[in-house]
Amino acid sequence: MQVPEWMTNAPTPFTSVLVANRGEIAIRILKAIRECGLVGIGIHNDLDSNSMHLDYADKIVHIPGEDLASTYLSSQAIIHAARSMGADAIHPGYGFLSERADFAEEVIESGLIWIGPPPDAIRVMGDKISARESMIQASVPVIPGKSIDVKEGEDPLPQLAAAAAQVGYPLLLKASAGGGGKGMRAVKEPKLLRMEYEAASREATAAFGDGTVYVESLLTGARHIEIQIFADSHGNIIHLNERDCSLQRRHQKVIEEAPSPAMNTDLRKRMGNAAIDAARAVNYEGAGTVEFLLSSNNDFFFLEMNTRLQVEHPVTELITGLDLVHMQLRVASGQELQIGQDEVGITGHSIEARLYAEDPSVGFLPSIGMIAKFQTPQGPGIRIDSGIREGDHVTTSFDPMLAKLIVHAPDRLSAIRRLDHVLSKTVLHGVKSNIDFCREILSTDVFREKGVTTNYLDDGYHSHQTNKPTDATLVIVASAADKFGLQRTQSASNSKTTMSHSGHVQDPFLTLSKKFP
Amino acid sequence: MRWSVEKKTDIWSVKLGSDSGVLSVVDLSIDGESVESGVIIELSKNNDTLIVRDGQEAVEAIVTKIKDSWWITIQGQTFVVTEADGNSNSSGEERGGLTAPMPGIVTEILVKEGQRVRSGQPLMILEAMKMEHQVTAPKSGQIEKIYFSEGEKVDMGSDLLSISD
CATH class of the missing domain: 2.40.50.100 (RNA polymerase II/Efflux pump adaptor protein, barrel-sandwich hybrid domain)
Structure with missing residues (x-):
């Protein structure tokens, strides 16, 4: 196979890429690989031999096994699959092995090209404590905080109390190894410290196999602002503006947008430069995201760096006109970035809603079943990144994010209107979803005016659905549908939506070591 | 037909009559109590969705039957209505x-x-x-x-x- 034209003078050219992922992100990456004239290799395990992402792969390799540990999370199995298919490179996507420094190292040692940052950069940023130390050295502002290292059998309280006195209340307990809200607890007063510490440590141990907890000052009324950065192997680092992901439910992002309604040119420049400093401090290469908390008086603090492509990368693509996966492929081939900081612009406004299989009316419990109907609208400024199609089963084996609905419009209010339109025209039958929930958020005055702060949804958000058909109308429709003999489908799985018999009652989708923040 | 709306315990009983392709309510009751409704229903042009008319207003209902339930989407909101006949849920x-x-x-x-x-x-x-x-x-x-x-x-x-x- 010939190297595509754009790669002919590259220091490390390649022609085929194995995508070590599934779902919407695997589809997104496989499409880009084809478009770039490369060969895409898809993987699957015993449970998803019929998954949608395989339709976009030029070659498919089956990794035997049902559990994630021996398939999507097995570096050995994936590298073996890559070699057996003659792949030149591996793209990890997000989640799964994307932020495992050891995996990146093994990929490189086996002679394959790793489409991601250097293993050392992943390692430093993957641990909250070492990340924080390296940011302090690079003069990137960090939130006041302290780590708690409790020996086996030792009472944690003295250390906790000392740390709490240092950072002040309210404070946040975080899993040192964590992400995505696992092992994270807010503590408002001293008497709850021990209880919350124990809960956080337990959760951290369950989710990450490491119960180390970190104490930091809790900023209330802050926004979650993240800066997309891109670095090549020639020392060029640029930032691609910010994304505002303040709309979170229990530290899980729901709606993301770019640019942030809280941003101004000067602040963007300062945060952009801080993100570039952060990336330079760890000799970063490729796509990365530096997350900050922005306080109400415009002070910003480093939260963490995600050393991979982010779920919400499309909003950046839509406002900058860049293709981040193309850029990743280019950087991995050893070529320089094609643009400089001055050429990065912002056109219009973009918003993304994450479509989750969950039921907001029963505490957002995951919903499983067969997708009997899935329809999304098309039109200018509408992008649907989906990983499901009709007939697919949503199970507890994989992540509950089904698709991303993304819009682009000239300004923020038109983007909100467009996203509301997209949500209203999206039909999903077979599993419950957060469609209505997203629409309600978009319709609130506080979101429309200036966006929200990170605790908005957890601070007593109440559903106020209006304009609902009456129950009488619904049962008449059901009877009429029967009488007209409309489409009948039957789920092979139990579509009684909410799961209660799962091993992980709290979170049946807790199958990855990290959630996608 | 007897139905219940998700997360509610009321049992609805519905009898529809047909007049040149348009369905209207002959008999409607909730837990045995009679309810009036002027809702009329017809098939859309493509024969795959329903047009629901209540007075001047008309909305489209997109429906899918999954097991004993109709999943109904009206104006972007989705609801589930399940057959309430005794035998349908008994086996599980x-x-x-x-x-x-x-x-x-x-x-x-x-x-x-x-x-x-x-x-x-x-x-x-x-x-x-x-x-x-x-x-x-x-x-x-x-x-x-x-x-x-x-x-x-x-x-x-x-x-x-x-x-x-």
Whole structure:
């Protein structure tokens, strides 16, 4: 196979890429690989031999096994699959092995090209404590905080109390190894410290196999602002503006947008430069995201760096006109970035809603079943990144994010209107979803005016659905549908939506070591 | 027909009458108490969705039947209405219908055309994504026609066989 034209003078050219992922992100990456004239290799395990992402792969390799540990999370199995298919490179996507420094190292040692940052950069940023130390050295502002290292059998309280006195209340307990809200607890007063510490440590141990907890000052009324950065192997680092992901439910992002309604040119420049400093401090290469908390008086603090492509990368693509996966492929081939900081612009406004299989009316419990109907609208400024199609089963084996609905419009209010339109025209039958929930958020005055702060949804958000058909109308429709003999489908799985018999009652989708923040 | 709306315990009873393709309420009650409704329903032009009229207002309802429930989307909001007839939920198991619940392969046919079957009797086995699905008779009757043979692929929603009373 010939190297595509754009790669002919590259220091490390390649022609085929194995995508070590599934779902919407695997589809997104496989499409880009084809478009770039490369060969895409898809993987699957015993449970998803019929998954949608395989339709976009030029070659498919089956990794035997049902559990994630021996398939999507097995570096050995994936590298073996890559070699057996003659792949030149591996793209990890997000989640799964994307932020495992050891995996990146093994990929490189086996002679394959790793489409991601250097293993050392992943390692430093993957641990909250070492990340924080390296940011302090690079003069990137960090939130006041302290780590708690409790020996086996030792009472944690003295250390906790000392740390709490240092950072002040309210404070946040975080899993040192964590992400995505696992092992994270807010503590408002001293008497709850021990209880919350124990809960956080337990959760951290369950989710990450490491119960180390970190104490930091809790900023209330802050926004979650993240800066997309891109670095090549020639020392060029640029930032691609910010994304505002303040709309979170229990530290899980729901709606993301770019640019942030809280941003101004000067602040963007300062945060952009801080993100570039952060990336330079760890000799970063490729796509990365530096997350900050922005306080109400415009002070910003480093939260963490995600050393991979982010779920919400499309909003950046839509406002900058860049293709981040193309850029990743280019950087991995050893070529320089094609643009400089001055050429990065912002056109219009973009918003993304994450479509989750969950039921907001029963505490957002995951919903499983067969997708009997899935329809999304098309039109200018509408992008649907989906990983499901009709007939697919949503199970507890994989992540509950089904698709991303993304819009682009000239300004923020038109983007909100467009996203509301997209949500209203999206039909999903077979599993419950957060469609209505997203629409309600978009319709609130506080979101429309200036966006929200990170605790908005957890601070007593109440559903106020209006304009609902009456129950009488619904049962008449059901009877009429029967009488007209409309489409009948039957789920092979139990579509009684909410799961209660799962091993992980709290979170049946807790199958990855990290959630996608 | 008797129905309940998800997360509610009321039992609705609905009887519709048809007048040149338009359905209107003949009898409607909730837990035995009569309710008035002027809602009328017709099929959309494409015959795949319903037009729901209440006075001057008309909205479209996009519907899918999954097991004993209709999933109904009206103006972007989705609701589930489930058959409330005693026997439908009693087994708790897969209740058979005569259309393919999923795209897959017919792995086994357990009956012959002309054979009499009783309600709940297994008729056919489908396989997809390594999952087996048993198609059972929704009612007692005689197998009129079998539309597929073993080894054939079926699309979701395809008619598999028909039963006469």
